[in-house]
């Protein structure tokens with residue numbers, strides 16, 4: 001029998017739709033009444049650690065969740081399942097992946113349809129997540145996201161559709177496993193990454209998206225207290241030339257700038273050697289982050305800074321996304 005800790009945090013999976021179709025938190029989380037012991041194979045211990053829609057989730061709440069999971073691992077739990085709203089699920093999942101050092105399975109899930117809607121996917125995803133957390137194959141694989149029968153890594157999964165139940169996808173690399181009625185199968189090797197220890201989260205790390213004709217205006221209005229900036233750059237990792245004065249002034253202020261691509265697939269690299277091209281940006285000191293999307297790169301920058309990393313150590317930590 002596996003002892004699994006369930007941590008409910010809120011989101012559509014625990015919400016109810018009213019007669020007009022508007023969705024809001026339920027008076028009582030319907031998942032609390034679900035009997036999902038998988039025919040006596042698992043014993044669930046359930047906590048509502050918080051109950052918020054995921055747009056209300058902050059890095060501070062992610063840290064609280066991370067600490068609770070580490071404590072559960074230290075006190076003998078065999079696995080952890082987290083239910084979460086889908087809007088920021090990928091950010092929480094990646095934050096946990098970067099900060100939890102235990103190798104017990106940690107699985108996060110959510111739902112696209114609330115508990116009383118036709119075709120509600122919550123209970124089913126919850127069951128799949130429990131199955132995964134109770135499986136031997138999930139050990140040592142970092143934080144996993146289970147939705148719609150698929151298993152994805154926290155590092156690369158992203159929400160791709162506003163309503164479709166098949167919203168969670170892993171661009172470029174694909175899912176790492178599959179949940180069937182009775183089994184959990186993994187079909188990709190996972191890359192391990194060492195977790196870092198943090199006891200607080202650094203604030204004022206911003207995310208900007210590049211666009212045709214972008215200039216330095218947004219860089220110039222960043223507050224004095226800015227600790228870091230992530231830019232979703234164009235294509236393989238290029239920016240319009242008019243952004244360069246803004247980039248230069250941030251680098252002169254020792255504010256780390258991390259660059260990812262705004263493209264859905266692929267990695268950012270210093271390929272182009274023209275004004276604003278990746279070669280020039282890298283020479284200026286911009287950190288290229290390979291394979292993460294903007295919101296994940298921001299989480300990684302927050303975790304790195306909160307761990308006290310600076311300079312080349314921070315650059316190595318942030319850019320080392322694939323190897």
Ligand SMILES: NC(=O)C[C@H](N)C(=O)O
Pocket residue numbers: 010011012013052053054055084085086087088110111112113
């Ligand atoms: N499907 C969902 O869970 C979306 C909801 N707005 C949330 O993230 O809390």
